[in-house]
Amino acid sequence: MLSVICPIYNEEKYISHCIESILLQDYPKGDIEVLFVDGMSSDHTRQIVNDYAEEYPLIHLLNNPNKTVPYAMNIGIQAAKGDIIIRIDAHTIYEKNYFTTLCSHLIELKADNVGTVCKTDVLNKNPKTLAIREVLSNKWGVGNSTFRIGIKDIQEVDTVPFGCWRSDVFNKYGYYDVRLVRNQDIELNKRIHRGGGKIYIIPDSFCTYLARETFKGIAKNNYSNGKWNILTVYYTNQLSSLSIRHFTPLFFLLSLLLPIIASIFYLPSLFLAFVSLLCYLLVLGIISMNLSINKKISFNYLFISFITLHFSYGLGSFIALLKLPFIRK
Incomplete structure (x- = not known):
């Protein structure tokens, strides 16, 4: 059966x-x-x-x-x-x-x-x-x-x-x-x-x-996905429970946040965050334009969808990291 x-x-x-x-x-x-x-x-x-x-x-x-x-x-x-x-x-x-x-x-x-x-x-x-x-x-x-x-x-x-x-x-x-x-x-x-x-x-x-068919729905779902990537590793004590791709949005978000924090002590650090964001938007723009042309899909909606997915996912992981000291297994 x-x-x-x-x-x-x-x-x-x-x-x-x-x-x-x-x-x-x-x-x-x-x-x-x-x-x-x-x-x-x-x-x-x-x-x-x-x-x-x-x-x-x-x-x-x-x-x-x-x-x-x-x-x-x-x-x-x-x-x-x-x-x-x-x-x-x-x-x-x-x-x-x-x-x-x-x-x-x-x-x-x-x-x-x-x-x-x-x-x-x-x-x-x-x-x-x-x-x-x-x-x-x-x-x-x-x-x-x-x-x-x-x-x-x-x-x-x-x-x-x-x-x-x-x-x-x-x-x-x-x-x-x-x-x-x-x-x-x-x-x-x-x-x-x-x-x-x-x-x-x-x-x-x-x-x-x-x-899910709304940007809010995509953001909510992927925020939770990003959050639980961190918590999965925490609860299982196994980094191998996930793959490196699951943490890529977090690494990108940290490439923006860490230079911003560092700029409090050394202002030119902001340049690193600017370069990271500029490179991201440039690559994302090229990818979105290519998909828009080849598949006849709205460039603006593609661009917003990618950003919503990446940032909500990365933010979920980042917030989970901040909360780890207060979570009991």
């Missing part, structure tokens, strides 16, 4: 799209259970899931009073009846062969985890959201992660989005770290990798993440 686990919280805008893509899967419906583990949503998410559950017996709603994703995953794993477990996300839709492809490759490759490329899209398409989509799909926006830039062949990697495991993997490597509000998938994959486990990304299917 296959158990599919989906942590949810206030997902009324996206949950129906996710469920409809699940119902279109070519995996045998009689051999699957889908566990939506809800963090006590305050919108209509629970009602939407319950409505589907009344019509489709494979759908179940579980409660997660602790709200966060790692708690939800552990609740789902412990309740799962399947010998294979797939984690999905409510903000994402799935190709109809997604479940079948993951399960078959998990067995064929004798892997500990397998995943696919995760593309980015938006529900409502307009000049601003198309620019946001492009930035969240571009290596200058989100780094060079294999699962974002695409692959042609099966590759062994150190992490994949979401995941597909045999249920006994969690007995071997442990459950999700409930301290991590973000990065819990990456941390688990790094733990598997350090323990000698094999993780593969496969090209034969994909999922599509439905991104």
Whole structure:
């Protein structure tokens, strides 16, 4: 049996799209259970899931009073009846062969985890959201992660989005770290990798993440991402829990802030911050112009999207650093 686990919280805008893509899967419906583990949503998410559950017996709603994703995953794993477990996300839709492809490759490759490329899209398409989509799909926006830039062949990697495991993997490597509000998938994959486990990304299917469509939404989400990069390392005592790309926005922000602070004692230090910012804006302008010309996307929205992403991400990491002395593990 296959158990599919989906942590949810206030997902009324996206949950129906996710469920409809699940119902279109070519995996045998009689051999699957889908566990939506809800963090006590305050919108209509629970009602939407319950409505589907009344019509489709494979759908179940579980409660997660602790709200966060790692708690939800552990609740789902412990309740799962399947010998294979797939984690999905409510903000994402799935190709109809997604479940079948993951399960078959998990067995064929004798892997500990397998995943696919995760593309980015938006529900409502307009000049601003198309620019946001492009930035969240571009290596200058989100780094060079294999699962974002695409692959042609099966590759062994150190992490994949979401995941597909045999249920006994969690007995071997442990459950999700409930301290991590973000990065819990990456941390688990790094733990598997350090323990000698094999993780593969496969090209034969994909999922599509439905991104937030406002600059405020992008800033809020990436501020939290940046914050939890620092806290993940702090809680796990493992710098290898993440990759260097996760800290690049912080390094850039420090290249501006440190010279500004130093200028209190030595005014010419401001020149370093000016050069760093000028180089950044120049490179970003060239990248945005190239994308605008080649893909017919608004230059202004591209430029603003990149800046919003980079600065909110870096700021989240910086504020987390300042708060570390006051945080208990």
